[in-house]
Amino acid sequence: MNRSKRNRWAENEALSCVHEPDLTKVTAGGHYMRGRWGEEVFGNDHPIVLELGCGQGLFSVDLARRFPDRNFIGVDVKGHRFWRGARTATDEGIGNVAFLRARIQWLDRFFAGGEADEIWLTFSDPQLADKRGTKRLTSPYYQRLYSHILAPGGTLHVKTDSGDFHARTVEDAAESGLIVRDSSNNVHGEPEGRFDPELATSLAFITAFELRWIREGRRIHYASLEKGTEVADEDLAKAQMMLQGPAERVQPRRPKHLASDD
Numbered sequence: 355m356n357r358s359k360r361n362r363w364a365e366n367e368a369l370s371c372v373h374e375p376d377l378t379k380v381t382a383g384g385h386y387m388r389g390r391w392g393e394e395v396f397g398n399d400h401p402i403v404l405e406l407g408c409g410q411g412l413f414s415v416d417l418a419r420r421f422p423d424r425n426f427i428g429v430d431v432k433g434h435r436f437w438r439g440a441r442t443a444t445d446e447g448i449g450n451v452a453f454l455r456a457r458i459q460w461l462d463r464f465f466a467g468g469e470a471d472e473i474w475l476t477f478s479d480p481q482l483a484d485k486r487g488t489k490r491l492t493s494p495y496y497q498r499l500y501s502h503i504l505a506p507g508g509t510l511h512v513k514t515d516s517g518d519f520h521a522r523t524v525e526d527a528a529e530s531g532l533i534v535r536d537s538s539n540n541v542h543g544e545p546e547g548r549f550d551p552e553l554a555t556s557l558a559f560i561t562a563f564e565l566r567w568i569r570e571g572r573r574i575h576y577a578s579l580e581k582g583t584e585v586a587d588e589d590l591a592k593a594q595m596m597l598q599g600p601a602e603r604v605q606p607r608r609p610k611h612l613a614s615d616d
């Protein structure tokens with residue numbers, strides 16, 4: 355195994371901003387920190403912003419520096435990648451950013467309905483061949499999961515190098531109850547003043563993968579989707595079933611002799 359990966363995993367254990375819960379417990383019916391991030395992790399009730407598939411996590415760190423009155427959580431299944439952001443945040447004493455090792459399809463085990471004000475998806479793998487909607491991170495099933503976690507009026511921001519991924523994301527919004535508020539096919543080529551100043555600042559940050567695509571001459575796309583109506587219980591249950599597997603696997607039935615305690 356790659357030595358630097360192992361070193362980073364070991365170092366993550368000592369960094370207080372890193373959360374690496376036992377994922378087998380979570381997928382077996384448990385949850386982690388759900389509804390308690392503000393109070394227990396950040397010690398305040400400031401708005402919570404998630405970056406899903408954060409990679410190195412330096413975008414989350416940059417946002418945390420710029421917006422000290424918000425809390426940022428970078429989520430990725432690869433802890434050795436976000437070690438970079440966690441190390442930087444620790445060295446600089448930035449207290450409003452945390453990192454969570456988790457799979458995005460289980461997001462509702464980590465965040466309560468309405469707990470996040472914004473969600474960013476940055477340069478997700480486009481997965482355009484995904485017909486079932488279980489791999490592309492902006493399929494209607496994923497969008498419903500995000501919408502559930504967003505507070506009323508909350509925003510899903512999606513930045514990508516793939517025009518097809520961008521188009522599918524925007525197309526699927528109606529099915530997921532999200533409202534398309536903005537769409538750009540050339541973020542870095544837009545005239546000044548096109549985005550409000552705060553959003554322009556966030557969009558100006560160039561992530562590690564984004565830099566690769568820009569060097570290859572690709573255009574960067576952006577969509578902003580706002581939470582509309584609350585996700586219906588049956589739509590959320592379907593999304594959970596599709597992304598997480600059948601309910602029996604998610605919540606094992608209790609043995610019959612214990613059932614009377616329920």
Ligand SMILES: C[S@@+](CC[C@H](N)C(=O)[O-])C[C@H]1O[C@@H](n2cnc3c(N)ncnc32)[C@H](O)[C@@H]1O
Nearest residue numbers: 407408409430431432457458476477561562563
């Ligand atoms: C193409 S990279 C982009 C990284 C970063 N956002 C950037 O722009 O540099 C995609 C990242 O998403 C993470 N990822 C992909 N699918 C995931 C999932 N289902 N759950 C958690 N992380 C995931 C990968 O581990 C990887 O770090």
